[in-house]
Amino acid sequence: SQQGEEDPQALSIQEGENATMNCSYKTSINNLQWYRQNSGRGLVHLILIRSNEREKHSGRLRVTLDTSKKSSSLLITASRAADTASYFCATDEGSNYKLTFGKGTLLTVNP
Amino acid sequence: SQTIHQWPATLVQPVGSPLSLECTVEGTSNPNLYWYRQAAGRGLQLLFYSVGIGQISSEVPQNLSASRPQDRQFILSSKKLLLSDSGFYLCAWKAGGYSPLHFGNGTRLTVT
Numbered sequence: 001s002q003q004g005e006e007d008p009q010a011l012s013i014q015e016g017e018n019a020t021m022n023c024s025y026k027t028s029i030n031n032l033q034w035y036r037q038n039s040g041r042g043l044v045h046l047i048l049i050r051s052n053e054r055e056k057h058s059g060r061l062r063v064t065l066d067t068s069k070k071s072s073s074l075l076i077t078a079s080r081a082a083d084t085a086s087y088f089c090a091t092d093e094g095s096n097y098k099l100t101f102g103k104g105t106l107l108t109v110n111p
Numbered sequence: 112s113q114t115i116h117q118w119p120a121t122l123v124q125p126v127g128s129p130l131s132l133e134c135t136v137e138g139t140s141n142p143n144l145y146w147y148r149q150a151a152g153r154g155l156q157l158l159f160y161s162v163g164i165g166q167i168s169s170e171v172p173q174n175l176s177a178s179r180p181q182d183r184q185f186i187l188s189s190k191k192l193l194l195s196d197s198g199f200y201l202c203a204w205k206a207g208g209y210s211p212l213h214f215g216n217g218t219r220l221t222v223t
Contacts, residue, residue, distance in 0.1 A: 031209045042214030103154035
């Protein structure tokens with residue numbers, strides 16, 4: 001089952017602009033994670049935010065988490081063409097073991 | 112440092128043939144191991160996970176099986192492939208607790 005659902009499904013922006021992707025989920029979580037996937041490759045972990053955190057930063061990435069709305073957002077600032085990829089959120093559904101992924105947002109950054 | 116190896120990178124198999132995909136992890140012990148499948152343009156579907164040798168949890172009843180014969184080896188198998196088994200198969204590992212997944216580079220399987 002799909003726990004997380006990203007929005008939008010696709011996003012096209014110009015280099016230098018900010019990109020915001022959203023994720024909604026259904027059940028209680030311990031943490032939420034964001035991953036990036038370049039075409040035809042495996043996923044790479046970007047950032048993990050715990051359920052008791054509201055915001056987290058890593059370089060040009062900013063993640064927010066609103067557990068009352070069961071939603072998260074990923075902001076990429078000052079985007080670059082190299083940021084072109086699919087971005088997925090993943091939730092643990094309260095489990096130590098399993099991560100459930102959404103369908104992802106395809107981000108295209110035009111030079 | 113930890114590394115994960117997954118092979119082959121691409122595979123074309125006829126319907127009804129067997130399948131064996133292998134994944135190994137280096138540089139860590141007792142990892143949690145995972146097999147995901149990704150259909151074209153879709154999200155990741157968790158197929159199997161293992162928290163220890165010989166311990167396999169299946170998430171989706173299907174034509175596939177998994178085994179963990181050694182601590183850092185995870186194998187995905189099928190006795191007879193179906194057309195619907197085509198997809199991008201990803202192996203991943205994580206440490207215990209609330210930690211991130213580390214993925215291999217995936218295997219592109221095409222069943223013809």
